[in-house]
Amino acid sequence: MSSHEHRFDAAINPYGCSPKVVEAMVAHARSKAYRFYGEPWANSLRERLAERFNLTPEHFLVYNGAGEALVWHFLARLLLPRGRLLTPYPSYERFVEAGRRCAAEVVEVPLSDEAFSLPVDAMIETARARQVAAALISSPNNPTGNRLVDVDTLGRLLKGVPDCLWIVDEAYADYTGTTLVPMVRNYPNLVVLRTFSKAYGLAGLRVGYSVAHPQVSSRLAALQIPWGVDSMALVAAEAALEDEAYVQQVVARIQRDRTDFAEALSQFPFLRVHPSDANFFLVRLDGIDPASFVEYLSARQIRVRRRPDMPHHVRITCMTPPENQMLFEALEGFQRR
Numbered sequence: 329m330s331s332h333e334h335r336f337d338a339a340i341n342p343y344g345c346s347p348k349v350v351e352a353m354v355a356h357a358r359s360k361a362y363r364f365y366g367e368p369w370a371n372s373l374r375e376r377l378a379e380r381f382n383l384t385p386e387h388f389l390v391y392n393g394a395g396e397a398l399v400w401h402f403l404a405r406l407l408l409p410r411g412r413l414l415t416p417y418p419s420y421e422r423f424v425e426a427g428r429r430c431a432a433e434v435v436e437v438p439l440s441d442e443a444f445s446l447p448v449d450a451m452i453e454t455a456r457a458r459q460v461a462a463a464l465i466s467s468p469n470n471p472t473g474n475r476l477v478d479v480d481t482l483g484r485l486l487k488g489v490p491d492c493l494w495i496v497d498e499a500y501a502d503y504t505g506t507t508l509v510p511m512v513r514n515y516p517n518l519v520v521l522r523t524f525s526k527a528y529g530l531a532g533l534r535v536g537y538s539v540a541h542p543q544v545s546s547r548l549a550a551l552q553i554p555w556g557v558d559s560m561a562l563v564a565a566e567a568a569l570e571d572e573a574y575v576q577q578v579v580a581r582i583q584r585d586r587t588d589f590a591e592a593l594s595q596f597p598f599l600r601v602h603p604s605d606a607n608f609f610l611v612r613l614d615g616i617d618p619a620s621f622v623e624y625l626s627a628r629q630i631r632v633r634r635r636p637d638m639p640h641h642v643r644i645t646c647m648t649p650p651e652n653q654m655l656f657e658a659l660e661g662f663q664r665r
């Protein structure tokens with residue numbers, strides 16, 4: 329991949345992590361502390377997470393990203409006995425693919441046509457009728473960008489189907505300023521997945537965590553691999569949590585950028601921009617040929633995300649204002665053709 333490429337396709341935070349995280353990693357490297365094994369169960373990070381969310385360390389398990397938690401520890405092990413997985417459509421395709429490999433069946437419930445909202449009653453009815461073992465909801469959702477559940481709707485799902493394990497993936501929740509984590513106190517059938525990959529800017533280090541009632545966490549802990557998360561990732565994650573002010577600043581900046589970004593994109597008559605609570609937008613291409621549009625951008629080193637099952641849509645991440653400007657200029661060129 330060329331280093332000149334503009335990665336509007338990767339839903340990462342373009343501002344990166346706190347400088348204090350970099351300092352902590354450099355200090356860890358310089359001291360050669362990595363000669364030693366790190367913490368087998370990431371206890372120190374779990375204690376910090378417990379303080380941050382006002383829970384106990386027993387609520388948390390640390391993994392190599394939310395992806396590892398979900399794919400290997402939840403889906404594979406929960407569903408290998410051939411249970412069914414329920415998920416809205418469209419949602420994050422990597423997780424759905426993983427579900428297909430592990431589950432007897434992936435049962436998909438379509439989001440509403442226009443606003444991509446979650447049909448809560450249909451989710452409950454389907455979960456009951458198909459006796460699903462687990463359900464997975466990303467909120468904000470990838471690729472649609474909108475939040476799918478709040479305290480009220482998630483409460484209805486958790487109460488409506490108590491014997492289903494509801495997994496809520498909050499990979500992009502930092503951009504909304506809200507979290508459903510406190511609900512794990514009252515619902516033993518809820519697991520929330522969170523990650524340092526997105527707003528915390530540490531995607532390549534692979535660190536994330538699950539939050540669940542200790543009753544559930546202790547069962548999942550029995551499946552964990554000791555020393556599974558390396559010491560550099562743990563050092564970075566702890567330093568990132570210590571500098572919460574930085575993340576808040578970055579999130580505020582991205583929230584401002586994304587308003588300007590959506591407004592500017594909406595000026596192009598061939599782009600229909602769906603509202604987003606994340607840092608990317610699902611955009612419908614109206615009256616243009618999607619393949620030549622993507623080709624035009626890619627000839628200018630601009631990458632946007634496509635998926636085969638949504639041929640008339642692209643997903644575009646809001647990057648820094650200068651990069652966004654470059655995209656707008658390319659779009660003007662496309663319009664003038």
Ligand SMILES: Cc1ncc(COP(=O)(O)O)c(C=O)c1O
Binds near residue numbers: 393
């Ligand atoms: C909805 C969603 N969840 C999870 C992830 C991956 O999280 P992690 O890097 O912690 O594995 C992504 C990455 O694109 C995502 O879009």
